[in-house]
Amino acid sequence: MAEKASPSSNSISLKTVDGKIFKVSPAIANQMLTIQPLIKDSDSSTIISLPDVAAFHLTKIIEYLEGKPAAAPSAVDAFEAQFVKDLSPEELKGLLIAVGYLKVNGLVDLMANTVAKLIENKSVEYVRKFFGVVNDFTPAEEAKCRQEHAWAFDGVDED
Amino acid sequence: MQNERRRRRRRSGSEEKEKRNKFFINDNIDILTEILKRLDGPSLGVSSCVCRLWCTLTHNNDSLWEYLCFRHLSTPPPPSVRAMVAALGGYKRLYMVCVRPVLSRLGESERVRKRVWTRDDEVQLSLSLFCIDSYESSNGSDNSASSLMFLCNPVNV
Secondary structure (H helix, E strand, C coil), X not given: CHHHCCCCCCCEEEECXXXXXEEECHHHHCXXXXXXXXXXXXXXXXXXXXXXCCHHHHXXXXXXXXXXXXXXXXXXXXHHHHHHHCXXXXXXXXXXXXXXXXXXXXXXXXXXXXXXXXXXXXXXXXXXHHHCCCCCCCHHHHHXXXXXXXXXXCCCCCC | CHHHHHXXXXXXXXXXXXXXXXXXXXXXXXXXXXXXXXXXXXXXXXXXXXXXXXXXXHXXXXXXXXXXXXXXXXXXXXXHHHHHHHHCCCHHHHHHHHHHHHHHHHCCCHHHHHHHHCCHHHXXXXXXXXXXXXXXHHHCCCCCCCCHHHHHCCCCC
C-alpha cells in the first residue's frame, strides 16, 4: 500500500519497530493523532520512528485510511465489516494496540468494538485466556468478587 | 568464537523484539478501558472478576458504567446530569438499581430493547427512580408499602 503513496517531496516517512520504512501522504499521516505534532516540523528527510508498531499493523492502518469510503455510511459499514473479517483474533489484538498508540481516527472505535464483541457473554476463564491475563486474585478475593457480581453470571456462554 | 558471540547477541535481540511486540492488554490501560466501555452489563460484571487490575478499573472508573447506562440511547443525556448522578451514588448504582432491572425485564430481544430504551422518557424514568431510591434510603425508611420503588418491580398487565 505504501508504494502507492506519491513520492512527492512532502510525503512522510514512518519507520516501524521491525525496521521497514513506509512513505505516506500528509493527509494519511495526519489521521494518526499521535504523530500529528511531529509532521508539522518534518521535511522529506525526516523519518518518524514508531516504536510500538510493526510493519504488518502499519500496512493494515494505511489500508484502512486509504480504502475507507468518504461518503455513504452504509458503504463505510460494509468496508469496515470486511476489514475486520480478514483479521484473526491475534491480529486484531495486536492491531488494537498499534491503533491505540497512534490514535488513528475512526479505527480505535472499530477495533475496540470488534474486540469487545469477541468477549461479550463469555466466562471469566475465557476472557483470561483470550487476553493471556494471569489471575492474580487470592482464592478468597476471587470468591468475594464473584459473589459481588453474581448477577452477571446468568447466561454466560460455555467455553 | 566471535561468530558464536555475535550469533548469540542477535538471538537475544530478536527475542527482546518479540517480547515487545507481544500483546499485553494490562500494559495498555487506555485501550483496556476502550474495550470495557463497549461491553454490555453482564460482560462488564464478568470482567471485574478477571484479575485485580480489571477489578480496580471497573470499581474506580464510574464512566464505564455511565457508558453502560446510556449505550442504547441515540442521544446521551446532557453532561449536567453527571453531577446529579454522582451526588446520588454514581452510575454503577444507577445501573444496578434502576437500569438493569428494567432492561432484564425487557428480555433478550435487542429489537424491543432498542425501540423502548432509546426513547428519552426512559432516561427520565430511570433518573427519577434513582432520585426516589436515594431519597428513601436517606430517610432510612424500609417501609416497602409506601416505597415508590415498586415501579422497579415486575408487573402483570
